[in-house]
Amino acid sequence: MKGLKKCSRSAQDMDPRLVILSRGPGLYSTKQLVKEAEKEGWAVRVVDPMKLTVLIDESGGRIYYRGWPLECEAIIPRIGHSITRRGVSIVRQFERMGVIVINQSDGIANSRDKLVACQLMAEAGVPVPITANVGAWEDTVRAVNQVGGTPCVIKSNEGTHGSGVFLAHTEQQARQLVYQMLERDMRPLVQEYIQESHGQDVRALVVGGKVVAAMRRKAHGSEFRSNFHLGGSVEPVEISDRYAEIACTAANKLGLDLAGVDMLESRNGPLVLEVNSSPGLEGIESVVGEGFVAAEVARLLNRRLEESLSDSGAANNTEMTEAGSEAFGIYD
Ligand SMILES: Nc1ncnc2c1ncn2[C@@H]1O[C@H](COP(=O)(O)OP(=O)(O)O)[C@@H](O)[C@H]1O
């Protein structure tokens, strides 16, 4: 075990326990997080958040997995977009139980709502593209004019992997897209199109308040969306202090310890497009080296554990003992 105190529980010393909440134990990111945390001395289990039972009571509540109380010192939630609501409530429960959580529930919820994220970032002085949330399709053209006219970007407030993002070349197209999204309860955003950044953006990985890695993402062919999931490619990039500072401020304002901050390179400098609370590690680690970002996350867990041990002293530690230690061994 590397540089990490064992958690003293009852008579014996045990490795600290980490639960990764993920529905994809075979995914690259999950596997790297498991591997690097184990190297740092954590006992790691991957648990499907949808299979957990949450009990709420006045004394902080409990979480059960297959009939056993799930006890651990830390969790890393990797909550997919389709289960955001339930995932966030489960993460909140772990917070109530005093577990170290990377990322916290508020941060995840803030980052999943593009409008809320934009509002919070603008409040913190983080530059963002001019963005309008349109409530009635008749207002589309007014919104398009506010963001600088066509072409403009129309996107769903809660989309991911580029799936709800469109480039509207005419007012008519913009109106149609907004209309269709409103019909499907999708909360459309009309956004200034940053032409000079067409088909590319910069992603900075922020871990514990520091940029630990960055890459430039380039779209496939004539595509304007640079998402890795749409076949985009990645390459190394050196980012300036200004980009790094903006990325850290954005992650911090949203309340995220681990964040993938996407920035467009506009002619006036960085504009933060969105902040991802479960950033995929495959693309970035193909640039900076396998396990590199996951190892930073594992070291952040170590720091948090050391802090919580010195903050709460032995009292908290002993409390965690009784119910959890035998139960942990049965997870798959
Ligand atoms: N306003 C914009 N100007 C230029 N390109 C954009 C703009 N908005 C989105 N894009 C491109 O589309 C991609 C996906 O947009 P994004 O808002 O991040 O949606 P998602 O959450 O689906 O990834 C971005 O990575 C970027 O390449």
Ligand SMILES: [Mg+2]
């Ligand atoms: Mg994105």
